[in-house]
Amino acid sequence: MLNKPKNRAREWFDTLFYGILIAVVFRSLFLEPFNIPSGSMIPSLHIGDHIFVQKWAYGYSRYSFPFGSWKLWNGRVFKKMPNVGDVIVFRNPKNESVDFVKRLVGMPGDRIQVKGGRLVINGHTLERKDPRPYVVAVLPRSLRRTGYYYENMAVRGNKILVDGAPADFNYTIEYKDDALCHAHSGVCGVFPATEYTEVLPNGVEHSIIEFSDSEYMDNTIEYTVPENHLFFMGDNRDNSNDSRADVGFVPVDNVLGRVWFVWYSHNYASPMIAFWNWDVKMRWNRFGKGIH
Numbered sequence: 001m002l003n004k005p006k007n008r009a010r011e012w013f014d015t016l017f018y019g020i021l022i023a024v025v026f027r028s029l030f031l032e033p034f035n036i037p038s039g040s041m042i043p044s045l046h047i048g049d050h051i052f053v054q055k056w057a058y059g060y061s062r063y064s065f066p067f068g069s070w071k072l073w074n075g076r077v078f079k080k081m082p083n084v085g086d087v088i089v090f091r092n093p094k095n096e097s098v099d100f101v102k103r104l105v106g107m108p109g110d111r112i113q114v115k116g117g118r119l120v121i122n123g124h125t126l127e128r129k130d131p132r133p134y135v136v137a138v139l140p141r142s143l144r145r146t147g148y149y150y151e152n153m154a155v156r157g158n159k160i161l162v163d164g165a166p167a168d169f170n171y172t173i174e175y176k177d178d179a180l181c182h183a184h185s186g187v188c189g190v191f192p193a194t195e196y197t198e199v200l201p202n203g204v205e206h207s208i209i210e211f212s213d214s215e216y217m218d219n220t221i222e223y224t225v226p227e228n229h230l231f232f233m234g235d236n237r238d239n240s241n242d243s244r245a246d247v248g249f250v251p252v253d254n255v256l257g258r259v260w261f262v263w264y265s266h267n268y269a270s271p272m273i274a275f276w277n278w279d280v281k282m283r284w285n286r287f288g289k290g291i292h
Helices: 008-029 178-183 275-281
Strands: 031-035 049-054 087-091 099-106 111-115 118-121 127-140 148-150 153-156 159-162 170-176 189-199 205-210 229-233 255-265
Touching (some): 031 255, 087 229, 127 148, 127 153, 127 178, 127 205, 148 189
Parallel strands (some): 127 170
Antiparallel strands (some): 031 049, 087 255, 127 189, 148 153, 189 205
16 A cells, blocks of 8 residues: 655645644633733733733633634623723723733723722722832843942842842832933832722722822722723822723723733843843742732
């Protein structure tokens, strides 16, 4: 019996096609990775965190799949409404090519307002307890090893020391190109803030940070969330483009899924290939961190 000659080109095409198909189906139905590019969700998520999102958590809309912006259908399959306090990735309703990650604070029919930095839901000012110091350090990459000194603090690699001892407060550290830091004043530096525990109406507790209670979005009008829409805010209350700003109300169909955990995290101190800098680049303590 003679074996048919193998078509190498066809084998290569089949391998590539089925590999891509499996990846697309897995990302559409189960887990999809995302990278955190901004500090709007500090302290829960840091710039440079890489997360997995549960695509099955709330069912599926056209946005769950590639080319969802083609508007092939509306609505959700296996629909389940999210809970207030969930950290969610959604498609920006004002620009469907952009994905955002924020915390859900308002359901359809809820009245949302911010007064003096305090979140007010349906006329009830939320409890904001346990104030504690927090530091956001954004530094030039050239200082990743030599360190940066601010008052009695020293920022070195991924660590902050206070009077020579490890800091007893939470913080995040990010490194940017030296040229960017030198060209734009106010971009880089050490920025003290206050971390609070906020208690949502359903009892969910989570951390937020505030640089002050008199920033641009610390006093807003009262918003009433329309039917089939949601209201999102960042945990970094003074530095988040969310439903208080350009994002506005988010249609339920735009929800992609719930953030599950951080599988990889780094501070942009150097390129990935520079393994000799991994000791000051990798945030090892954030690998596998669950997000709540």
